[in-house]
Every structure is written in C-alpha cells, then in structure tokens.
Amino acid sequence: MMKEFLHDNRIFYNPIEFAMAHIGGTWKIPIILCLRNGPVRYGDLKKSIPHISDKMLFTQLRELEEKQMVVKHTFSEKPPRVEYELTPKAIKALPLIDQFTAYGISLMSDAGII
Amino acid sequence: MMKEFLHDNRIFYNPIEFAMAHIGGTWKIPIILCLRNGPVRYGDLKKSIPHISDKMLFTQLRELEEKQMVVKHTFSEKPPRVEYELTPKAIKALPLIDQFTAYGISLMSDAGII
DNA sequence: CGGTATCCTTCTTGATACTG
DNA sequence: CAGTATCAAGAAGGATACCG
Numbered sequence: 084m085m086k087e088f089l090h091d092n093r094i095f096y097n098p099i100e101f102a103m104a105h106i107g108g109t110w111k112i113p114i115i116l117c118l119r120n121g122p123v124r125y126g127d128l129k130k131s132i133p134h135i136s137d138k139m140l141f142t143q144l145r146e147l148e149e150k151q152m153v154v155k156h157t158f159s160e161k162p163p164r165v166e167y168e169l170t171p172k173a174i175k176a177l178p179l180i181d182q183f184t185a186y187g188i189s190l191m192s193d194a195g196i197i
Numbered sequence: 198m199m200k201e202f203l204h205d206n207r208i209f210y211n212p213i214e215f216a217m218a219h220i221g222g223t224w225k226i227p228i229i230l231c232l233r234n235g236p237v238r239y240g241d242l243k244k245s246i247p248h249i250s251d252k253m254l255f256t257q258l259r260e261l262e263e264k265q266m267v268v269k270h271t272f273s274e275k276p277p278r279v280e281y282e283l284t285p286k287a288i289k290a291l292p293l294i295d296q297f298t299a300y301g302i303s304l305m306s307d308a309g310i311i
Numbered sequence: 312c313g314g315t316a317t318c319c320t321t322c323t324t325g326a327t328a329c330t331g
Numbered sequence: 332c333a334g335t336a337t338c339a340a341g342a343a344g345g346a347t348a349c350c351g
Contacts, residue, residue: 088310096223096227097298098298098301101301101304102300103221113211134210175300175303179293179297182293186212186290190219
C-alpha cells in the first residue's frame with residue numbers, strides 16, 4: 084500500500100489513518116460542521132451538539148487546535164467570550180465530510196432506517 | 198443536526214457515525230482497498246496488508262460480513278480455498294475512500310511528510 | 312490454508328464535581 | 332461563561348498459542 088511514517092509520536096500506515104486522526108472519532112466532524120458558517124462560541128457549540136459532554140467538547144477542541152484544524156479567539160470582555168473558527172485545513176475537509184454524510188445516508192436507506 | 202437512531206443495539210447520532218461503523222477504524226479501509234479489483238483469499242489479504250495480525254484480519258472480516266460489506270466464498274478444495282469479495286454497499290464507498298486518501302495526502306503534504 | 316481462543320494493555324468515553 | 336480535574340467503565344487492539 085505505502086510506507087509507514089511517524090508523526091507526533093505515533094505510527095501511521097497510510098494517508099487514511101492520518102486523515103482519520105484529524106477528523107475521525109465521534110465528535111470531530113459534528114464540531115467542524117457546527118463551525119462551517121463562521122466562528123462559534125463554546126457555549127453555543129455545546130448547545131448545538133446534542134449529547135456532548137463538557138469533557139468531550141473540551142478535549143476534542145484541544146485536539147483540533149493541536150492539529151491546527153481550529154483556532155481559538157479569546158476576547159477579554161465581561162463575561163469572557165471565546166470563539167472557535169475553522170482553519171483552511173479544516174475547510175478543505177468540508178467536501179469530504181459532505182460526501183461522508185451522503186454515504187451514511189445511503190447506508191441508512193439500505194438499512195431501512197429512512 | 199438530526200434525530201438519533203438505534204441500529205444493532207447501538208445508538209447513532211448522525212449519518213457519519215453510521216458510515217464510520219462501516220468503514221472506520223484502522224483496518225476496514227485497507228481491507229476494502231485490497232478487494233477493490235476482485236475477490237482475494239485470506240492468505241493474500243494477510244500478505245497485502247502490512248502489520249495486520251490474524252486476530253484483526255479475522256475480526257474485521259467478520260464485522261464487514263455482518264454489515265454486508267463483504268461476502269465470503271468457500272470452495273471445498275484441497276487445500277481449502279476461501280475468497281472475500283466486496284458487495285455493492287462497499288463498492289459505493291470507493292469514491293469516498295479515494296477522496297479520503299486524497300485529503301490524507303494533502304494533510305501529509307501540509308505537515309511536511311511528503 | 313484458514314481460522315479461533317485467551318489474556319492483557321491501551322485508548323476512548325462517560326459521570327461527576329469544581330474553578331477563575 | 333468557559334473551562335479543568337479525577338475516577339472508572341468499556342471498547343479496541345496486540346501477543347501468543349492452538350485446531351480442522
């Protein structure tokens with residue numbers, strides 16, 4: 084398939100694993116989709132993503148920041164305001180995410196869910 | 198985003214999670230890609246996918262069969278021959294997988310890996 | 312050749328509670 | 332408002348060994 088490589092103290096065997104590290108898991112795509120129309124604050128993300136816990140939102144946002152998929156803007160106001168915004172790296176993923184959604188819907192249709 | 202739903206005793210919150218259950222994880226896409234040009238036998242899959250263990254190949258093939266992403270053909274020969282083949286559900290995923298790969302490669306390029 | 316079982320470790324996720 | 336810490340349960344994955 085291809086040669087494996089190291090990144091951030093982890094071994095990857097192919098480009099898909101690398102992409103999965105950026106947008107895989109349960110919560111990263113829902114977060115990215117919430118940010119697709121512009122910056123959103125923490126509390127609004129929490130409200131927009133059903134069932135996500137503070138811990139998951141917090142840890143996933145940190146990971147997305149580390150991978151430079153989102154940037155955090157802190158405004159020194161009272162009450163404090165913090166907004167998260169997609170980077171170009173994440174914006175490039177949007178067509179892929181849309182195709183992913185379409186495939187998911189087609190599988191759901193096959194399974195008789197819709 | 199959308200209403201959650203149940204399937205196979207598990208809760209899903211959106212179509213992407215459902216798609217991830219079919220092609221997510223470390224090994225399902227490499228297996229699907231090995232089968233893209235037609236049926237392949239167990240031993241050849243093992244040889245073509247570097248680093249996969251028998252346990253992982255075995256469990257992932259069972260899961261792919263359960264989700265009707267692959268079919269197993271058993272030939273009563275000596276020595277026994279068993280081939281795995283993609284179903285239409287998996288074939289439909291190939292364009293998505295290719296786009297996934299392309300995104301992974303572009304991320305790798307951003308990261309200076311290639 | 313093509314599995315299958317068992318044990319064990321690591322990673323992911325959930326529940327809960329507390330802070331500047 | 333926007334985090335942050337701690338504990339624990341469960342799932343995913345690796346090592347090893349054995350079977351028809």
